[in-house]
Amino acid sequence: MVFHQSRHQGRRTPAAGAPPDPERTRFFSVFRFSGRALGLVWQTSRGLTLTIGALTLVAGLLPAGVAYVGKWIVDGALAAMEGRAEAASLIGWIALECTLVAALAGAQRALDVCQSLLRAQLGQRVNVIILEKALRMELAQFEDSEFYDRLTRARREASSRPLSLVMRTFGLIQNLIALLSYGGLLLAFSPLAVLVLVLAGLPAFVAETRFSGEAFRLFRWRAPETRKRAYLEMALAREDFAKEVKIFDLGPLFLQRYRQIFNDLYQEDRNLTLRRGFWGYVLGLLGTLSLYGAYAWIGWSAVQGALTIGSMTMYFLVFKQGQSAFSAGLSAVGGMFEDNLYLSNLYEFLEEPDALPAGSAKVGPKPGDGVRFEDVWFTYPGAGEPALCGINLHLKPGQKLALVGENGSGKTTLIKLLTRLYEVERGRILLDGLALCDWDRGRLRERIGVIFQDFVRYQMSVGENIGAGDVTAFADRDRWQTAAERGLAAELIDRLPDGYDTQLGRWFHKGQELSGGQWQKIAVARALMRREADILVLDEPTAALDAEAEARIFEQFREMTQDRMAILISHRFSTVRQADLIVVLRRGRVMEQGDHATLIQLDGDYARLFKLQAKGYQ
Numbered sequence: 034m035v036f037h038q039s040r041h042q043g044r045r046t047p048a049a050g051a052p053p054d055p056e057r058t059r060f061f062s063v064f065r066f067s068g069r070a071l072g073l074v075w076q077t078s079r080g081l082t083l084t085i086g087a088l089t090l091v092a093g094l095l096p097a098g099v100a101y102v103g104k105w106i107v108d109g110a111l112a113a114m115e116g117r118a119e120a121a122s123l124i125g126w127i128a129l130e131c132t133l134v135a136a137l138a139g140a141q142r143a144l145d146v147c148q149s150l151l152r153a154q155l156g157q158r159v160n161v162i163i164l165e166k167a168l169r170m171e172l173a174q175f176e177d178s179e180f181y182d183r184l185t186r187a188r189r190e191a192s193s194r195p196l197s198l199v200m201r202t203f204g205l206i207q208n209l210i211a212l213l214s215y216g217g218l219l220l221a222f223s224p225l226a227v228l229v230l231v232l233a234g235l236p237a238f239v240a241e242t243r244f245s246g247e248a249f250r251l252f253r254w255r256a257p258e259t260r261k262r263a264y265l266e267m268a269l270a271r272e273d274f275a276k277e278v279k280i281f282d283l284g285p286l287f288l289q290r291y292r293q294i295f296n297d298l299y300q301e302d303r304n305l306t307l308r309r310g311f312w313g314y315v316l317g318l319l320g321t322l323s324l325y326g327a328y329a330w331i332g333w334s335a336v337q338g339a340l341t342i343g344s345m346t347m348y349f350l351v352f353k354q355g356q357s358a359f360s361a362g363l364s365a366v367g368g369m370f371e372d373n374l375y376l377s378n379l380y381e382f383l384e385e386p387d388a389l390p391a392g393s394a395k396v397g398p399k400p401g402d403g404v405r406f407e408d409v410w411f412t413y414p415g416a417g418e419p420a421l422c423g424i425n426l427h428l429k430p431g432q433k434l435a436l437v438g439e440n441g442s443g444k445t446t447l448i449k450l451l452t453r454l455y456e457v458e459r460g461r462i463l464l465d466g467l468a469l470c471d472w473d474r475g476r477l478r479e480r481i482g483v484i485f486q487d488f489v490r491y492q493m494s495v496g497e498n499i500g501a502g503d504v505t506a507f508a509d510r511d512r513w514q515t516a517a518e519r520g521l522a523a524e525l526i527d528r529l530p531d532g533y534d535t536q537l538g539r540w541f542h543k544g545q546e547l548s549g550g551q552w553q554k555i556a557v558a559r560a561l562m563r564r565e566a567d568i569l570v571l572d573e574p575t576a577a578l579d580a581e582a583e584a585r586i587f588e589q590f591r592e593m594t595q596d597r598m599a600i601l602i603s604h605r606f607s608t609v610r611q612a613d614l615i616v617v618l619r620r621g622r623v624m625e626q627g628d629h630a631t632l633i634q635l636d637g638d639y640a641r642l643f644k645l646q647a648k649g650y651q
């Protein structure tokens with residue numbers, strides 16, 4: 034964890050007199066996502082999208098109708114009071130008004146219902162799109178913290194934003210329709226009144242748009258802080274951290290950092306919220322002033338006899354509602370701007386390049402040639418030094434290779450390249466005479482069974498933990514059993530309360546925790562699920578096993594892999610010495626290679642380390 038780094042690093046704070054803010058020039062371009070969001074919603078549910086469209090139209094038109102009928106009711110009542118008309122004629126207008134209001138309420142409620150249904154479907158759809166994309170990406174991308182931020186940002190907000198954008202678009206249309214119909218009514222009074230209505234709402238809109246852009250920039254800048262906070266929350270609240278956090282009494286320190294990050298973020302939030310609130314109020318006042326100005330004007334016209342009382346009440350209502358429709362429309366535009374900004378995160382993530390395309394070969398030109406590393410170089414993204422430098426190796430079918438070397442010498446990296454989790458930077462790795470990148474990805478995976486030292490402890494049943502080694506037999510109980518027996522896990526599984534159905538881990542109800550060595554046995558069984566694999570790789574799988582279990586596993590392993598290739602990474606020389614080929618790595622280079630006898634004779638690194646360990650047992 035690196036916390037000392039300044040949180041303002043890499044930020045662009047707009048300075049006075051600075052060249053045009055790129056964020057601002059992006060103001061209009063961000064609207065490019067509106068179409069894509071609409072497309073997404075349309076593909077999610079055409080029926081719901083169409084229904085929402087129709088309801089929007091109805092809900093937009095009805096309010097003006099309500100205002101208009103209101104005028105007839107007031108005028109009718111006045112005429113009846115003055116004896117100019119029958120009071121009974123009012124009933125028809127009132128019934129119509131009642132119907133219109135009921136229809137409007139119905140349309141609004143139906144809109145809410147459709148929106149809820151669409152929200153659930155769309156949230157799921159966007160999450161699936163994000164996860165599918167994540168599956169297509171390279172491991173290296175996951176290890177890049179900026180990529181991880183993009184993924185987190187996309188996941189955090191993007192599932193709700195497309196719907197929000199579409200609902201706001203519909204809301205905007207609804208308000209525009211309402212506004213046009215109000216405008217139509219108000220025009221009969223005075224075109225100037227329409228202009229006042231429009232102008233009074235503009236400043237609030239400009240301010241709102243500005244603030245929402247600012248809120249978005251805060252959101253983006255904060256991704257690293259948010260990640261740190263999430264990490265600290267995890268370290269403080271998760272069971273697998275609890276042991277160390279308690280023993281080392283790290284809780285108060287972590288909590289203090291957690292608070293500090295919040296305080297920094299809160300300062301910025303508070304600032305923005307206060308400014309937003311202040312300007313919202315001041316500019317909103319302008320609207321209130323124009324409303325009462327218009328009331329005075331309309332009232333004065335009625336007093337002058339230019340308007341009937343019914344028309345006066347209608348214009349009052351129309352102006353008031355027109356104003357709220359206008360500001361609702363404008364804030365919908367502001368919200369759309371914000372939604373677009375957030376959606377740009379989603380599309381930015383989705384536009385990340387996929388993993389490099391693989392070839393389609395299912396067999397190589399030299400079957401039986403085994404694995405060759407030819408002058409292989411590799412540097413981790415962002416690392417100063419290469420992790421592997423000019424590796425040359427040849428492993429033939431039936432041969433067992435042991436990789437030894439100090440920590441960080443490149444053993445695991447070599448396996449990651451062999452399994453194509455990373456691409457070689459220079460040189461090539463050949464299987465049966467064909468470069469790995471030309472192999473069909475699925476075929477390559479079938480041929481290699483691997484278990485890494487940091488294997489995953491799936492919070493699933495024991496059987497599924499083993500079955501994960503071969504998805505085609507994920508639920509095949511016979512295969513679980515065979516693999517478990519070979520991995521020496523069968524005995525421990527039999528002692529578990531529900532055998533292969535025992536839930537492992539502590540996340541779920543009745544979860545059973547295993548010891549480190551027991552988990553390793555399960556992991557070894559997982560690697561042994563790959564019956565078809567002719568290259569088996571065990572990256573320090575036995576570090577937590579007792580000596581007897583280790584010896585038995587390797588015996589099994591040798592038997593199983595008689596005609597296959599096996600690669601073993603281990604710091605235990607008692608196991609390593611049995612390999613046909615031992616490769617000693619140091620700082621990414623092959624220092625020595627040969628079998629045990631040759632290397633002992635060479636009297637180099639291997640011989641020194643071997644003797645050191647042997648001495649420990651004397």
Ligand SMILES: Nc1ncnc2c1ncn2[C@@H]1O[C@H](COP(=O)(O)OP(=O)(O)OP(=O)(O)O)[C@@H](O)[C@H]1O
Nearest residue numbers: 176413416420438439440441442443444445446447
């Ligand atoms: N994901 C990564 N990103 C950047 N550098 C890495 C990454 N993984 C390993 N390295 C670096 O690459 C070098 C080789 O690491 P590797 O994991 O291959 O060592 P190893 O020989 O397997 O070590 P160990 O015996 O400790 O498991 C190390 O210097 C390490 O710091």
